[in-house]
Structures are given as structure tokens and as C-alpha cells.
Amino acid sequence: RSKLSGPELLCQIKKMVQIATLTPDMEPFSGFPWASQLPPRQITTDIGPFKTCAVVSSAGSLKNSGLGKEIDAHDAVIRFNAAPTTGFEKDVGSKTTVRLINSQVMASEDHHFLSSSLYSAGILVSWDPGPYSSDLREWFNKTDYPIFKQYQRYRRLHPQQPFYILHPRMEWQLWQRIQDNMVETIQKNPPSSGLLGTVLMMSLCDVVHVYEFLPSRRKTELCHYYQRFSDAACTLGAYHPLLYEKNLVKRMNKGSDHDIYTHGKVTLPGFMTFNC
Ligand code: NCC
Known part of the structure; x- marks a missing residue:
């Protein structure tokens, strides 16, 4: 098969990946009393559009990057899982507009999801790696972690904080874009939070800068900028x-290789800024 160009890839993703969050009217949730805890509208209706956005990966190569000021200069910033800003402002900034968390973070004891102040800044968006299907009922009966139980608890404790759940269809539509553009057969696991968050921001922003998803010259085996653990x-x-x-993000990058090398920085256009 022929390899798609960057603009073609961008168009495929724009057309074939629907960015959606759960709303109270969706089955099977509409039949549950707690459905009213779900935001009534789509996240893309409620927030944005933003001019420029930063996606901050949690990579160890952010350490000593000094990118904090540059990151904070964006109109909106997305961070992931348990990645902190306190104590790391110089390298990762301090603004958090959206925090995308996987269901493991919500469920595991050691993250103290319900009580930690780490999660209280910004808008929360969560996702769970369900089965390869976009059927909500099937997913509801087979989530990887108890995302709904934890969601209900968190909402009761923090009713004022906006909190969305990604429609699992998005994970698999994005997975399909990756598979269809690779020669190899890839594992049937959903894309990482980093890519999900990047595509989410492409639907909310005119320009998206992604930091240290493609590693810079600071590339390291250090897993996270905030932990001592190393694993390539x-x-x-x-x-x-x-x-x-x-590989896909590299092909879609509108910025220079020099920006990747020095800043670990990729530039992607928002979906609203190009026609296909
Ligand atoms: O590590 P994690 O991701 O929280 O990182 C967020 C996103 O940053 C990008 N990243 C991270 C580290 C690195 N060295 N390079 C990177 O490019 C990735 O895009 C990543 O998605 C996840 O995707 O949700 C993940 O979550 C962790 C873990 O659940 C949370 O950190 C909570 O502890 C997963 N780790 C384990 O399950 C052990 C990880 O596989 C993916």
C-alpha cells in the first residue's frame, strides 16, 4: 500500500476519528440514576476553541528542559495521569487546563485519586481501555478498571469540577488509523493517553504543540520527569x-526537525484550520 502524506493522514484522522464524550442520554447510561452526573454536553461544545495548545507528555526527557515558560504561554495545556507540576514548574510549567487520566489511575490505591489535590486543577477527562468495540453496553460490562464506580465517587466528592469520560469508539477509531498506516500488525491495545490527548486537543485548538512525545536530544531511559524509575x-x-x-505523529508534524531535537516539540494543525 502507498504511504499517506502528512496532510492526507491529518485528513483521515479528522474524518474518521470522532471525538466524543459520554452524555446522560446515551444507552445504557440513560437507564442509570447516576447518568445525571455525566456532563450534559460534549466536551467540544463546552470548551474552546483555543488558539494555541500544549500537550505535555510525561517523558523523562522533559527533565532539565526549561520548557515551563513556553508551555505556560499556550491558551490551554493538557497533562496526563499523575504528572505533577508542583516542584517541576521550570521544566513543565504550571498551567493545567485539561488532565487526561486512564482508568488505572482512578482505580489503583497508590494514586489516591479521590483525595489527592493533584487531580483538582482543570477539567478531568478519563478513559478506559475497553474491548475492541465501540459498543457502550459491551464496554460497560467489561471495563479494564472500575471506571464508573470511581467516576461516581469522585463526582460526589468534587461536584463542581468538570469531568468527562471519553467514548471508547474514539480509542478504536484512532487505533484503526494507526494500523491502516503501518505495514506491521500492531497489538490490539488502544493508543496511549498521549496520543488520545493530542487528538482531543486538535479538535479544540487552532495549533497544537506536543512536547517530548517525539524525544529530543534529552532522550533518556528515565520513564517520567517526576519519578526515578527507568524503563525504555x-x-x-x-x-x-x-x-x-x-511514527504517525512524526509524519503529521508541520514543525522542523530542529524543534524536535532541541525542544522535543511537534506542531500539529487543529482540525478546524484545514479542509480536506
Ligand atoms: O506513563 P504515562 O502513560 O502516564 O505517560 C503519559 C503519556 O506520555 C507519553 N510518554 C510518557 C513517558 C515516556 N517516557 N514517553 C512518552 O511518550 C505517552 O504518550 C503516555 O501516554 C498512559 O498512556 O495512560 C500511560 O499510563 C501509565 C500509568 O497507568 C500512569 O502513569 C499511572 O501510573 C502506564 N504505565 C503502566 O501501566 C505501568 C503507561 O503504560 C501508559
Whole structure:
């Protein structure tokens, strides 16, 4: 098969990946009393559009990057899972507009999701790696972690904080874009939070700058900028098809290779800014 160009890839993703969040009217949720805890409108209706946005990966290569000021200069900033800003402002900034968290973070004891102040800044968006299907009922009966139980608890404790759940269809539509553009057969696991968040921001912003998803000259085996743990699989992927995700993002990059080398920075256009 012929390799798609960057603009063609961007068009495929724009056309074939629907960015959606759960709303109270969707089945089977509409039949549950707690459905009223879900935001009534789509996240794309409620927030944005923003001019410029920053996607801050959690990579160890952000350490000593000094990118904090540049990141904070964006109109909106997305961060992932348990990635902190306190104590790391110089390298990652302090603004958090959206925090995208996987269901493991919500459920595991050691993250103290319900009580930690780490999660209280900005808008929360969560996702769960369900089965390869976009059927909500099937997913509801087979989530990887108890995302709904934790969602209800969190909403009761923090009713004022906006909190969305991604429609699992988005994960698999994006996975399909990765698979269809690779020669190899990739593992049937959803894309990483980093790629999901990048595509989410492309639907909310005119320009998206992604930091240290494609590693800079600071590339390191250090997994996260905020932890001492080292494992090259954090950057290259094991469960998530991360290497393939990065290949795709590299092809869509509108910025220079020099920006990647010095800043780990990729520039992607928002979906509203181009026609296909
Ligand atoms: O590590 P994680 O991701 O929270 O990182 C967020 C996103 O940053 C990008 N990244 C991270 C580290 C690195 N060295 N290079 C990178 O490019 C990736 O795009 C990544 O998605 C996840 O995707 O949700 C993930 O979550 C962790 C873990 O659940 C949370 O950190 C909470 O502890 C997963 N780790 C494990 O399950 C052990 C990880 O596989 C993916």
C-alpha cells in the first residue's frame, strides 16, 4: 500500500476519528440514576476553541528542559495521569487546563485519586481501555478498571469540577488509523493517553504543540520527569502501540526537525484550520 502524506493522514484522522464524550442520554447510561452526573454536553461544545495548545507528555526527557515558560504561554495545556507540576514548574510549567487520566489511575490505591489535590486543577477527562468495540453496553460490562464506580465517587466528592469520560469508539477509531498506516500488525491495545490527548486537543485548538512525545536530544531511559524509575518501554511502548503512534505523529508534524531535537516539540494543525 502507498504511504499517506502528512496532510492526507491529518485528513483521515479528522474524518474518521470522532471525538466524543459520554452524555446522560446515551444507552445504557440513560437507564442509570447516576447518568445525571455525566456532563450534559460534549466536551467540544463546552470548551474552546483555543488558539494555541500544549500537550505535555510525561517523558523523562522533559527533565532539565526549561520548557515551563513556553508551555505556560499556550491558551490551554493538557497533562496526563499523575504528572505533577508542583516542584517541576521550570521544566513543565504550571498551567493545567485539561488532565487526561486512564482508568488505572482512578482505580489503583497508590494514586489516591479521590483525595489527592493533584487531580483538582482543570477539567478531568478519563478513559478506559475497553474491548475492541465501540459498543457502550459491551464496554460497560467489561471495563479494564472500575471506571464508573470511581467516576461516581469522585463526582460526589468534587461536584463542581468538570469531568468527562471519553467514548471508547474514539480509542478504536484512532487505533484503526494507526494500523491502516503501518505495514506491521500492531497489538490490539488502544493508543496511549498521549496520543488520545493530542487528538482531543486538535479538535479544540487552532495549533497544537506536543512536547517530548517525539524525544529530543534529552532522550533518556528515565520513564517520567517526576519519578526515578527507568524503563525504555515508557518511550517506545509495550502495551500501547507507542512506537507506531510516534511514527504517525512524526509524519503529521508541520514543525522542523530542529524543534524536535532541541525542544522535543511537534506542531500539529487543529482540525478546524484545514479542509480536506
Ligand atoms: O506513563 P504515562 O502513560 O502516564 O505517560 C503519559 C503519556 O506520555 C507519553 N510518554 C510518557 C513517558 C515516556 N517516557 N514517553 C512518552 O511518550 C505517552 O504518550 C503516555 O501516554 C498512559 O498512556 O495512560 C500511560 O499510563 C501509565 C500509568 O497507568 C500512569 O502513569 C499511572 O501510573 C502506564 N504505565 C503502566 O501501566 C505501568 C503507561 O503504560 C501508559
